[in-house]
Each structure stands twice: as structure tokens, then as C-alpha cells.
Amino acid sequence: xxxxxxxxxxxxIDRSARFEEQTKGTKDEYNIYREHIQYxxxxxxxLSKDKNVDREVLELAALLHDISMTDMALDxxxxxxxxxxxAEQLLRENDYPEDKTQLVKRCILNHSKRRQQYxxxxxxxxxxxxxxxxxFDVVKTLYSxxxxxxxxxxxxxxxxxxxxxxxxxxxxxxxxxxxxxxxYDRVMxxxxxxxxxAI
Numbered sequence: 001x002x003x004x005x006x007x008x009x010x011x012x013i014d015r016s017a018r019f020e021e022q023t024k025g026t027k028d029e030y031n032i033y034r035e036h037i038q039y040x041x042x043x044x045x046x047l048s049k050d051k052n053v054d055r056e057v058l059e060l061a062a063l064l065h066d067i068s069m070t071d072m073a074l075d076x077x078x079x080x081x082x083x084x085x086x087a088e089q090l091l092r093e094n095d096y097p098e099d100k101t102q103l104v105k106r107c108i109l110n111h112s113k114r115r116q117q118y119x120x121x122x123x124x125x126x127x128x129x130x131x132x133x134x135x136f137d138v139v140k141t142l143y144s145x146x147x148x149x150x151x152x153x154x155x156x157x158x159x160x161x162x163x164x165x166x167x168x169x170x171x172x173x174x175x176x177x178x179x180x181x182x183x184y185d186r187v188m189x190x191x192x193x194x195x196x197x198a199i
Contacts, residue, residue, distance in 0.1 A: 043130035061107035132168035
């Protein structure tokens with residue numbers, strides 16, 4: 001692991017731990033590194049293997065793509081925009097090459113479904129694929145967003161997870177859908193939280 005990747009990994013681990021400590025015992029308690037980002041990073045490494053892409057850019061984008069979620073003052077619906085700005089600032093502070101900084105920023109900005117029409121690089125699609133695949137590893141954690149944070153009932157929370165997973169599944173590259181097809185079908189067949197938790 002390169003020095004800059006390790007430094008940014010430690011940055012997101014530290015920010016995640018602080019956020020978890022600040023929100024301990026509340027509906028917002030969450031460690032985004034442990035419950036999400038580590039999985040995205042794992043998939044980025046897997047998906048970039050043997051491809052002609054900038055793997056360092058991808059690993060940095062994976063580690064930093066949701067960094068704004070560790071700041072309660074920032075609007076979560078714009079987390080990709082804030083995350084791109086934070087990543088740019090952190091990478092510049094560490095004298096990371098400007099051209100690569102802009103690639104990381106672009107990956108983070110365009111990982112949101114609302115910006116899919118702006119994606120033009122393989123790195124951007126790999127981050128989207130890694131983000132989507134990671135959600136299939138943490139279905140139970142996804143359920144806590146609508147049920148605990150948003151205060152939805154069980155039926156609406158299950159529907160929320162199903163809608164989220166449908167969006168992730170549809171955005172996946174076609175050649176990757178087989179990796180999660182069985183889990184996706186089980187999520188879609190779920191009638192209650194216990195069905196989701198069994199996945």
C-alpha cells in the first residue's frame with residue numbers, strides 16, 4: 001500500500017471513529033469505515049486487478065468517497081459534492097499530483113446516481129460498481145438507516161432497502177450482476193426485517 005493510500009485510510013478510520021464516538025447512543029451512531037468503506041475498498045482492489053486503470057486513484061476514491069458522511073453539519077444528499085471537495089483539500093495538503101487529485105475528485109463526485117450521465121472513465125464506473133457491490137455485504141446495516149435514523153416502520157424500512165438495492169443492482173456493470181443476483185433476489189423476496197437479516 002502506498003504512503004498516500006495508507007495516510008488517507010488512516011484519515012477515514014480516524015474520522016469514522018470520531019463520528020461514532022460523537023453519536024454514541026443516538027440513532028445516528030455509525031462507523032462508516034468499518035460498516036461500508038472497507039468493503040468498497042476491497043471491491044475496488046478486486047475489480048481493478050488486471051485492468052488498465054489508475055489503481056492508486058481508485059483506492060483513494062474508494063477510501064474518501066463518503067468522507068463527508070462523518071460530518072453531521074453537511075447535507076447527506078450532497079455527500080458526493082462535499083466529499084469531492086474534502087478529498088481535493090486533503091490530497092492537495094499532502095502534495096498529491098494535481099492531475100491525479102482531479103481524477104479522484106471526479107470519481108467521488110460522479111459516484112452518485114444523480115451524476116451518472118457525467119461518468120466517462122473506467123475508474124468512475126469501477127467505484128460505482130464497488131460501492132454497489134459493497135451494499136450487498138451489509139444488508140443489515142442498510143436496514144438501520146430507514147428504521148433507526150429515518151424512523152420508518154418495518155414494512156417501509158424493508159421497502160427502502162429493496163429500493164436501494166434495486167438502484168445499486170441496476171447501476172452495476174452487466175458483467176458483475178451475477179455476483180449478487182442470488183442476494184438481490186432474496187432481498188426482493190423479503191417480507192420482513194428477519195428475512196433481510198438472514199441474507
